[in-house]
Amino acid sequence: MNSDVITVARLSGDVTALWYEVAARVAAGHRFAGLFGTVRPEGLVFSAHLVGGDGVTVAEAVLPATATSYPALTPRLGAAFWYEREIADMFGVIPQGHPRPEPLLLPQPPEGALRPRPGETGGPAVIEPDPYALPLHVVGPGLFTIPHGPVRSGVLESIEYLVETPGEDIPHLNMRVFYKHRGLEKRFEEMTAADGVLLAERVEGTATVAHALAYCHALEQVCGIEVPWPAALVRVLHAELERLASHLDVAFRLADGAGLAVATARFASHKEHVMRLVSRACGNRFGRRVVVPGGVSRLPLASPADLLADIGRLDKAISSDVAALMGTASFLDRLRRTGVLSPERAREHGALGPIGKASGYSDDTRQHRPYDAYPSLGLREPAPRGAGDALDRLWVRWDEVAQSLHLLRQVADELADAPDGPVRAHCDPAAGRAVGWAEAPQGEVLYDLRLEGGRLARCRPRSASFHNLVLMHEMFHSDILTDFPFIEASLGLSVAGVSR
Amino acid sequence: MWALRGLRNGVVTTRWPSRPDPYTVAVAGPATVLDAHPAADGGALEALCPTGAITRAEDPAGNGAVRLDQGKCVLCGRCVAARPDVFGWSTGPAAAAVQRSGLVVPELPESPERLAELQDRLRTKTAALRRSVHLRHVDAGSDGSEEWEILALANPVYDLHRLGIFFTASPRHADILLATGAGARGMTEPLRRTYDAMPEPKIVIAVGTDAVSGGLAAPSYAVTGGIGDTVPVDVWLPGSPPTPFSILHALLLAIGRVPASSSELEYGKGGQR
Numbered sequence: 001m002n003s004d005v006i007t008v009a010r011l012s013g014d015v016t017a018l019w020y021e022v023a024a025r026v027a028a029g030h031r032f033a034g035l036f037g038t039v040r041p042e043g044l045v046f047s048a049h050l051v052g053g054d055g056v057t058v059a060e061a062v063l064p065a066t067a068t069s070y071p072a073l074t075p076r077l078g079a080a081f082w083y084e085r086e087i088a089d090m091f092g093v094i095p096q097g098h099p100r101p102e103p104l105l106l107p108q109p110p111e112g113a114l115r116p117r118p119g120e121t122g123g124p125a126v127i128e129p130d131p132y133a134l135p136l137h138v139v140g141p142g143l144f145t146i147p148h149g150p151v152r153s154g155v156l157e158s159i160e161y162l163v164e165t166p167g168e169d170i171p172h173l174n175m176r177v178f179y180k181h182r183g184l185e186k187r188f189e190e191m192t193a194a195d196g197v198l199l200a201e202r203v204e205g206t207a208t209v210a211h212a213l214a215y216c217h218a219l220e221q222v223c224g225i226e227v228p229w230p231a232a233l234v235r236v237l238h239a240e241l242e243r244l245a246s247h248l249d250v251a252f253r254l255a256d257g258a259g260l261a262v263a264t265a266r267f268a269s270h271k272e273h274v275m276r277l278v279s280r281a282c283g284n285r286f287g288r289r290v291v292v293p294g295g296v297s298r299l300p301l302a303s304p305a306d307l308l309a310d311i312g313r314l315d316k317a318i319s320s321d322v323a324a325l326m327g328t329a330s331f332l333d334r335l336r337r338t339g340v341l342s343p344e345r346a347r348e349h350g351a352l353g354p355i356g357k358a359s360g361y362s363d364d365t366r367q368h369r370p371y372d373a374y375p376s377l378g379l380r381e382p383a384p385r386g387a388g389d390a391l392d393r394l395w396v397r398w399d400e401v402a403q404s405l406h407l408l409r410q411v412a413d414e415l416a417d418a419p420d421g422p423v424r425a426h427c428d429p430a431a432g433r434a435v436g437w438a439e440a441p442q443g444e445v446l447y448d449l450r451l452e453g454g455r456l457a458r459c460r461p462r463s464a465s466f467h468n469l470v471l472m473h474e475m476f477h478s479d480i481l482t483d484f485p486f487i488e489a490s491l492g493l494s495v496a497g498v499s500r
Numbered sequence: 501m502w503a504l505r506g507l508r509n510g511v512v513t514t515r516w517p518s519r520p521d522p523y524t525v526a527v528a529g530p531a532t533v534l535d536a537h538p539a540a541d542g543g544a545l546e547a548l549c550p551t552g553a554i555t556r557a558e559d560p561a562g563n564g565a566v567r568l569d570q571g572k573c574v575l576c577g578r579c580v581a582a583r584p585d586v587f588g589w590s591t592g593p594a595a596a597a598v599q600r601s602g603l604v605v606p607e608l609p610e611s612p613e614r615l616a617e618l619q620d621r622l623r624t625k626t627a628a629l630r631r632s633v634h635l636r637h638v639d640a641g642s643d644g645s646e647e648w649e650i651l652a653l654a655n656p657v658y659d660l661h662r663l664g665i666f667f668t669a670s671p672r673h674a675d676i677l678l679a680t681g682a683g684a685r686g687m688t689e690p691l692r693r694t695y696d697a698m699p700e701p702k703i704v705i706a707v708g709t710d711a712v713s714g715g716l717a718a719p720s721y722a723v724t725g726g727i728g729d730t731v732p733v734d735v736w737l738p739g740s741p742p743t744p745f746s747i748l749h750a751l752l753l754a755i756g757r758v759p760a761s762s763s764e765l766e767y768g769k770g771g772q773r
Contacts, residue, residue, distance in 0.1 A: 106722075116721055127721040129686045150690050151638050153669030155651045158639040158687055179686035180641040183722030195550045198576050199716050205643030205741065249648070262506035268655035269512060275652075279527045285743065286645055289577050297577075324505060496644035499684075 015046060015070045018061035022048050023076055030057070031350040031363060033446060034462040035073065035083040037091050039119035043067070044091055049435065049446060049462070051350075054369055056435045058448065069094035072101075079349045082470045090116055090185075105181045105499060107133040118185045119458050129178055137174070142166045146481075150179040157495035161488075163481070170476040170484070175469065181499045188449075188459035193219055193293055193428060196456050200447070201288050203461045204497030206246060209238045210440030211461065212291035214447040217371055218436030219293045222429040222451065230418040231295030231425075232373040237307070237411045238278065238287040239372075239438065240404040245274045246441030246492065247354075247397040248318070251325070253489040254394065258331045266321050270314070277310050294427030304416035311408045318405075322398055335391035339475040339487035343386055349471060352464040353443020354400065355491060358393040360386035365439040377410050379403060390490035397492070400441075430454045440464055442493055463497030513659045516593075516745065517752065517759055524745045528589035530570035530709075530738045531579055532605050537563055538586045545586065548579045551716060570595070571603040571712040574740040594758075596705075596737040596750035598622060600728070603712070603736055622734055625701035626755045629675050631664040633755055636674035636698065640691050640727050641684025641717065645741040646708045650678060652744040665751060671697040676754060678747075679731065682710040682717035683724035695731045703754050705735040707747060712736050 026032050030052035038045045044063040049056055063070050072095035073080040084095040085104035092115045095101055106116075107129050114124040138145050149160035162174035184203055188196055200215035201208045213235060220227065227235070252267035275285045281300040282290045290296050300307065325331060341351065346359035356362060366374045382399035385392040433450040443464030450458045468491065475487055514521045531553075538545070540562030546554050553572035557564030566586060568579075579587040590605075597603050598618050637650055653660040654667065668674050671694045679691060695704065706727055709715040714725030724730060737750040752758045 114721075124721050125719075127685070131686075150687065151671075151694050155637045155647050155667065156639070157642065157644055157647055158681075158684075158690070179690065180639060180681065180684045181686055181722050182641050182682055182684055182717045183720040184717065187717060187720055198550055198574060202574075202643040202716055202740075205645030206648060208645070260502060262502040265656045266505065268652075269509075269657060272652060272655050272657045276523065276526075283528055284575070285527060285649070286741070288575070288740070297581075321505070324501065328502070494644045495639075496642060 015061050015063055018046060018048065018059055019071070019073045019076055021059050022050065022073065025050050025052070025057070025059070026077065032077060032079045033350060033444070034467065035080055035087070036448070036460045036462070037087045037118070038458050038460075039091070039117045044093060045119075046087075047448065049448070051363065056437065056446065058435060063093065067093065069096050071096050072098040074098050082466070090118060102134060103178065105178050107131060107178055109133050116183060116186050118189065118460075121189070123186060129181070131176070134176065136162070137172070138164055140166070140171075143171070150176075159495045159498075161484075163484070165481065168480040170479060170481065173473055173476060175472065177469070177495065177498050179499070180495060184500045185460060188456050191456050192454065193451065193456065196449075196459060197291065197293060200461065203500055204440070204463050204465060204494045205286065206249075206494050207242065207440035207442060207445065207463070207497065209235075209242045209287040209291060210438045210445050211447075211463075213239060213372070213438035214436045214445040215449070215459075215461070216291055216293050216436065217438060218434045218447045218449050219429060220427055221434035221436060222432035223294075223427045225294065225425045225427055227295040227372065227425055228422055229373070230299060230415065230421065231423040233411050233415050233418060234296040234300060234423065235291060236373045236377065236407060237281065237300065237415075238290050240407050240411070241274060241278050241281070242287055243404050243441045244314070244401060245271055245278070247401050248274060250397060250489060250492040251394065254335070254390075254486060255325065255331065257485045257489055258334050260325075260328065260331060263321070263325055263328070263331070270318050270321070273314060273317070277307075277314070280310070281307065292424060295422070295424035297424070299423060300415070304412045307415070308409065308412040311405060311412060315405045318401065322401075326395075326398070332391060334483075334486055335394060335490065336389060337387075338390040338479060338483050339490060340477055341388045341471055341475055343388060345471070345474055346388065350467070351471060352468055353439075353441070354393050354396040355468050355471065356443065357396045358385050359388035360384065363444070365437050365444050369437060371438065373411065373414070377407055380406050390486050393490045393492075428454070442497070443468060461500065463494070463500075465493040465495070465497035466500075469493050469498050512656050513662065514657060516748070521745070524593045525591045527743050528575065528591065529595045529743075529746065530573035530575060530590055531568055531577070531587050532570070532590040533566055533568050533586065534588045535586050536565045536567070536606050538566065538583070539563055545579070545583065548582050550574070550576060550578065551713070554579060565606070567604055567606065567608075569604050569713075570738045571600060571736060572709065572715070573738055574709055574715050593743065593745035593749040595739055595742060595746045596735050596753050598735055598753065600712070600733070600736050603738055622703070622754065623756055625703060625734075628701060629755055633665045633675050633751075634668040634673045635665060635676050635678055635751075636668055636671050636694065637678040637680070638687070638691050638694050639680050640687040640711070640730070641681035641723055642708065642710060646680035646710070649741050649744050650680070650707065650747060653747060658744050658748065660748070663752075672699065674698045674702070676703045676705060676751065677731070678705050678707050679727045680707045680711050681727070682714040683727045683730060685722055685724060688724065688730050691727060691730050703734045704731050705737060705750050705754055706733045707737050707750070708742055709738045709740045712738055715740060
């Protein structure tokens with residue numbers, strides 16, 4: 001683990017210098033991984049995450065407290081599109097030149113709006129979002145908008161898709177993600193490091209372990225410690241089980257969309273079995289309270305031999321159904337050439353996880369910036385994919401399922417031989433700043449946190465869901481309304497991780 | 501081909517609640533109080549809880565009764581780890597209560613008339629539903645895990661349909677509203693409108709600690725701290741997230757079909773395997 005913070009143009013008020021730095025690094029091969037703001041005594045600090053080599057670089061610049069606007073980064077770097085809209089919501093500064101400077105997480109009437117301003121103590125007690133503050137963009141003969149959400153049919157998270165259509169084609173899609181904004185970044189402030197991990201587990205509940213890991217990795221970097229070997233193994237165990245559950249969830253939703261009743265039932269059962277395996281290992285179905293700063297809370301409740309037997313059974317059951325599913329023509333027809341993301345766009349945006357891999361762009365942190373037990377475990381290189389459609393996204397998930405099962409077997413073997421000893425190193429830093437990461441089922445999760453006086457002064461979770469969901473705008477080429485559920489399910493993203 | 505595959509593993513479905521199921525007690529529920537009168541410790545017990553669920557009654561000697569509000573418990577286990585003599589995990593699916601104060605352990609000296617009145621009201625509402633019940637779910641700011649657990653009820657292992665309970669797409673058909681999440685302000689209006697769109701009689705279940713009290717997400721500018729201020733709640737179910745069995749129990753509690761003898765609910769305490 002290795003994260004650097006570099007300061008560009010501090011106190012100069014020249015945000016443009018930072019954008020030059022970001023653009024130059026992206027041109028030199030870095031991946032733009034996010035942008036966020038923090039209120040500090042000197043003004044509003046912009047922090048850009050750039051991933052390259054074996055670590056993450058944070059480039060920063062300060063906008064003076066008196067400034068109400070700044071020249072936007074988005075015209076230069078499209079991947080900043082949602083990040084700058086979020087900054088505008090949180091701090092009330094206007095990105096000049098942004099192609100669509102509308103609210104994203106916090107729609108409010110323009111005059112006199114209150115802002116949460118993360119980084120600053122206190123803040124408004126209540127902010128009521130106003131959906132009418134969002135403009136509608138329906139232009140063209142015969143076009144109309146189908147609002148889909150926030151309460152949709154089925155048990156789904158709240159999000160609204162405004163499908164702009166002349167009837168069947170989808171020339172444009174709008175996403176309204178503010179409905180379930182929970183203001184979690186402000187909640188992190190003033191928390192102790194130990195309480196923070198509990199909240200991190202709940203930022204994106206279906207990626208509990210990955211968020212807890214990324215958070216703890218940042219803390220452990222501040223302390224400069226390595227977790228004990230058995231703890232590193234237990235972390236990988238739960239991270240990979242989480243990936244299995246999540247990918248099986250996507251498979252059963254896709255099968256459900258195609259009306260394959262038996263396949264839906266079987267993949268849902270497999271997912272249930274994975275979650276029961278998680279609960280046998282730790283007493284909780286989502287792997288909560290396993291990851292703690294400095295290690296894990298305890299060794300698995302089940303013996304390594306039992307885990308190994310369970311993993312073998314799962315492997316057999318899943319592989320057989322995967323072969324049947326991927327040989328069902330009526331199912332494949334719905335996914336092939338559906339929701340295509342071009343390799344160029346995936347690379348430009350730095351698409352994460354299975355979405356990036358299916359479009360030929362892969363930056364798996366387990367491989368390139370490995371942590372915990374991953375450096376010592378074989379990951380097995382999967383076949384390259386690159387069609388960028390829903391089918392390849394599912395194939396990537398099956399590749400990852402095979403990788404996970406391979407990793408789980410190694411972990412169970414290693415746990416059987418692991419020496420007795422502590423599973424937790426002391427890690428309770430008083431002050432410092434670091435970036436931590438982990439590979440969630442949805443892709444890379446980044447946590448950038450700063451501690452002061454033993455408490456979190458700022459904690460910024462960046463989920464893969466937030467970074468990736470914006471790409472859904474670009475996935476409707478020749479797709480029609482009935483492809484929509486397949487495209488959405490094939491992304492496998494969590495709205496909780498987007499809206500926070 | 502798929503049809504044969506469907507028969508491959510025989511019946512995988514649980515028979516709970518008519519028969520016990522070992523998995524009902526395999527996952528811990530909210531924390532509970534084992535010893536309500538430990539020695540005075542100057543407020544250390546209250547400080548254990550990150551959501552302030554633990555309180556201690558006023559007492560000159562400092563050893564007043566310890567109470568834990570399971571409606572605020574996020575199952576972090578910190579109290580159980582620090583003071584196993586005072587706190588433990590609750591087990592079994594029966595985590596839900598028909599009144600908010602019913603989630604406080606040890607039970608508050610509540611007037612039995614009030615509880616009877618609430619149960620009567622619920623019974624009147626559910627009498628008409630008989631054995632066909634339709635559910636509508638609304639997410640009001642969850643972390644996403646509650647949706648997974650509600651959806652799990654439809655898988656062959658829990659198979660909600662065997663109990664005559666179904667999910668419905670339209671609130672117009674819904675008898676029960678399952679609301680999850682800490683009460684995100686953006687969802688206040690959609691949640692209220694969904695409730696208004698349901699026909700009478702209607703029942704609301706707050707699913708999860710976030711829906712009951714806001715959990716770790718509250719207090720915040722962005723959430724109301726549970727859904728209770730937005731819609732009238734009939735059944736309160738803590739858990740972070742609650743297990744599928746405890747959601748099933750809450751549903752049966754709402755429609756008055758929890759087996760009369762509570763021992764039938766728990767594994768190994770009567771009934772056949």
